[in-house]
Amino acid sequence: MTRKILVTGAAGYVGSKLVRHLLSYNYHIIGLDSLKYGDESISQLYNNPYFVFQKGDIRDFKLIDRIVNEVTDVVHLAAIVGDPACSKMPEEAFEVNWIATRYLFDACKNARNISHFVFASTCSNYGKMDNEEFLNENSELRPVSLYAKLKVKFEKYLLKSETRKDFYPTALRFATIFGASPRIRFDLTVNEFIRDAFLKRRLTIYGEEFWRPYCHVADIVRAIHLILESNPNKVSHEVFGVGDSNQNYQKKMIAEEILKIIPETNVNYIHKEEDPRNYKVDFSKIKNLLDFQITKTLPYGLNEIYNILDKKQIEDPYSKKYTNI
Numbered sequence: 001m002t003r004k005i006l007v008t009g010a011a012g013y014v015g016s017k018l019v020r021h022l023l024s025y026n027y028h029i030i031g032l033d034s035l036k037y038g039d040e041s042i043s044q045l046y047n048n049p050y051f052v053f054q055k056g057d058i059r060d061f062k063l064i065d066r067i068v069n070e071v072t073d074v075v076h077l078a079a080i081v082g083d084p085a086c087s088k089m090p091e092e093a094f095e096v097n098w099i100a101t102r103y104l105f106d107a108c109k110n111a112r113n114i115s116h117f118v119f120a121s122t123c124s125n126y127g128k129m130d131n132e133e134f135l136n137e138n139s140e141l142r143p144v145s146l147y148a149k150l151k152v153k154f155e156k157y158l159l160k161s162e163t164r165k166d167f168y169p170t171a172l173r174f175a176t177i178f179g180a181s182p183r184i185r186f187d188l189t190v191n192e193f194i195r196d197a198f199l200k201r202r203l204t205i206y207g208e209e210f211w212r213p214y215c216h217v218a219d220i221v222r223a224i225h226l227i228l229e230s231n232p233n234k235v236s237h238e239v240f241g242v243g244d245s246n247q248n249y250q251k252k253m254i255a256e257e258i259l260k261i262i263p264e265t266n267v268n269y270i271h272k273e274e275d276p277r278n279y280k281v282d283f284s285k286i287k288n289l290l291d292f293q294i295t296k297t298l299p300y301g302l303n304e305i306y307n308i309l310d311k312k313q314i315e316d317p318y319s320k321k322y323t324n325i
């Protein structure tokens with residue numbers, strides 16, 4: 001049977017890449033998005049017979065009730081994304097990231113046609129590490145922002161939910177994403193740093209010592225696909241980090257990689273003692289249980305974005321449409 005996937009947030013940074021990937025594997029797709037950042041990232045797909053685009057808001061419960069009856073699986077990406085966007089729009093963040101997300105989940109749980117439900121969560125859920133130790137799926141969650149608090153709240157709801165036996169919900173905690181996508185974002189550390197180094201020959205780095213895990217958007221998309229294809233016994237009611245244990249970087253290490261590409265970059269460090277989001281993550285669970293391996297490293301992503309900028313493939317990399325803030 002052909003599987004038909006509902007991808008919410010289909011026009012976003014991850015969504016616009018995921019939709020193309022799944023179409024290339026012969027899935028049928030319904031893409032749902034309110035188009036906060038326009039439809040440039042998916043308009044090319046409107047003529048694809050296996051792709052149906054629905055402009056709409058996940059807070060429109062009538063629309064959700066209708067659409068969940070038409071699909072076999074759901075990948076839920078739509079959200080108010082990132083700490084700055086959630087702080088700026090706390091009410092909308094609460095409605096979208098909690099109320100509407102829970103409604104969508106319950107609707108899927110009750111619709112007998114739906115098997116997998118994949119939720120986009122974040123490594124920001126960890127907050128701050130103690131003693132430089134690697135964190136993993138068993139670590140305590142200490143979210144510091146509204147964004148992460150709402151992700152944690154829904155993750156808990158999903159993991160504890162009692163469901164019919166043939167409904168398989170999974171939460172994926174993505175590392176901070178980088179790399180090219182039809183809707184590139186330049187408000188994410190790696191993409192932002194290489195853009196500034198290329199266009200201004202100058203980088204200002206706040207808190208150069210702080211650690212974070214990073215993952216290429218193409219590998220995030222492969223991980224979502226892997227969950228859709230996995231044995232339900234391994235993924236149902238489970239949480240997995242998505243990334244690679246070797247791809248934890250301090251910000252100054254990213255700057256060092258950039259200097260290899262653009263040696264004349266003037267790097268200015270502004271030291272900070274405390275960052276509530278200083279963490280290294282161990283991604284052994286997805287590697288050992290599902291055999292997941294990344295294919296693209298952080299230095300690969302820097303070179304990729306450098307080449308895109310060098311070829312002037314993005315008209316105005318400082319345009320507002322490439323940021324969620």
Ligand SMILES: NC(=O)c1ccc[n+]([C@@H]2O[C@H](COP(=O)([O-])OP(=O)(O)OC[C@H]3O[C@@H](n4cnc5c(N)ncnc54)[C@H](O)[C@@H]3O)[C@@H](O)[C@H]2O)c1
Nearest residue numbers: 009011012013014034036057058077078079120122174177
């Ligand atoms: N980018 C990262 O580094 C990262 C890291 C961890 C987790 N995530 C998670 O991955 C998911 C996708 O992130 P992204 O980087 O692609 O973000 P994005 O902002 O590029 O995409 C989100 C999409 O959701 C849509 N949307 C927002 N509110 C909506 C609503 N009410 N109804 C319908 N559509 C709505 C937006 O129009 C946008 O196209 C998010 O859930 C995010 O929290 C992202």
